[in-house]
Amino acid sequence: MNDSILSLRGLRKSFGATEIIRGVDLELRPGERRALIGPNGAGKSTLFHLVSGNLAPTSGEVIFDGQRITGWAPQRINRLGLARSFQITNIFPKLTVFENIRLALMRHHERQYTFWRVIDRLAGLRAATETLLEKVRLQAQAQTLAGEMSYSEQRSLELAMTLASDPKAILLDEPMAGMSSEETHYTMELIREVTAGRALLIVEHDMDVVFALADRISVLVYGEVVATGTPEQIRNHQGVREAYLGEEAAA
Numbered sequence: 001m002n003d004s005i006l007s008l009r010g011l012r013k014s015f016g017a018t019e020i021i022r023g024v025d026l027e028l029r030p031g032e033r034r035a036l037i038g039p040n041g042a043g044k045s046t047l048f049h050l051v052s053g054n055l056a057p058t059s060g061e062v063i064f065d066g067q068r069i070t071g072w073a074p075q076r077i078n079r080l081g082l083a084r085s086f087q088i089t090n091i092f093p094k095l096t097v098f099e100n101i102r103l104a105l106m107r108h109h110e111r112q113y114t115f116w117r118v119i120d121r122l123a124g125l126r127a128a129t130e131t132l133l134e135k136v137r138l139q140a141q142a143q144t145l146a147g148e149m150s151y152s153e154q155r156s157l158e159l160a161m162t163l164a165s166d167p168k169a170i171l172l173d174e175p176m177a178g179m180s181s182e183e184t185h186y187t188m189e190l191i192r193e194v195t196a197g198r199a200l201l202i203v204e205h206d207m208d209v210v211f212a213l214a215d216r217i218s219v220l221v222y223g224e225v226v227a228t229g230t231p232e233q234i235r236n237h238q239g240v241r242e243a244y245l246g247e248e249a250a251a
């Protein structure tokens with residue numbers, strides 16, 4: 001029996017004559033935190049695009065929560081419970097933090113008519129917005145314009161907006177990029193908290209984050225998964241150390 005929440009099977013993607021994803025198999029268990037690491041150009045972002053529906057694979061399958069979602073549009077995949085963190089450009093900088101989160105909730109609930117049938121729907125929306133604000137510790141900034149917050153606060157907001165659809169699985173693409181070490185630590189703990197009970201697939205270049213956060217790590221090199229294991233197994237994997245981790249892992 002397959003108890004994976006997300007399965008990638010024989011996934012391939014070519015751009016013109018160049019095959020970038022060359023037969024990826026990957027199984028993500030419910031609630032598991034998985035990091036995807038690999039050198040620049042290995043195909044990590046491309047793989048994310050294939051899972052989130054932003055790109056269609058050349059061949060292979062993506063199964064999410066028991067359904068074959070290969071070729072589905074991103075929004076349809078999102079509604080099924082697979083959320084990808086959107087880039088900061090998807091935050092409305094001229095709206096307040098509260099308004100941004102409320103908008104994300106409204107977008108998710110607009111198709112769930114029962115939600116709108118409840119008499120106190122606005123109160124419900126307000127409460128749900130406040131819960132998310134609290135989750136990402138942005139209550140004090142509720143009325144701040146999103147565009148006026150620091151970079152890491154904007155990433156926290158983005159996380160809240162990702163959680164608005166109450167996803168079973170979350171894809172995060174380099175969430176710590178451009179952060180100071182203090183911000184990185186803060187955001188890592190926040191990600192750990194808010195993704196508890198949800199599957200997480202994260203691409204991240206900061207190896208301290210990867211090894212501290214992930215239950216398991218998969219290593220992608222030239223479009224192929226060359227190793228999957230616990231942080232300990234990956235740290236001690238000779239091929240991975242030589243090909244990618246280098247001195248960082250040996251330290």
Ligand SMILES: Nc1ncnc2c1ncn2[C@@H]1O[C@H](COP(=O)(O)OP(=O)(O)OP(=O)(O)O)[C@@H](O)[C@H]1O
Binds near residue numbers: 020038041043045047
């Ligand atoms: N739309 C596209 N058309 C053609 N080539 C592409 C396209 N998207 C990505 N590529 C190529 O695919 C390869 C993998 O890119 P991708 O961004 O997936 O790698 P990555 O592992 O995420 O890299 P990084 O760690 O630098 O972000 C690169 O050589 C890139 O130039």
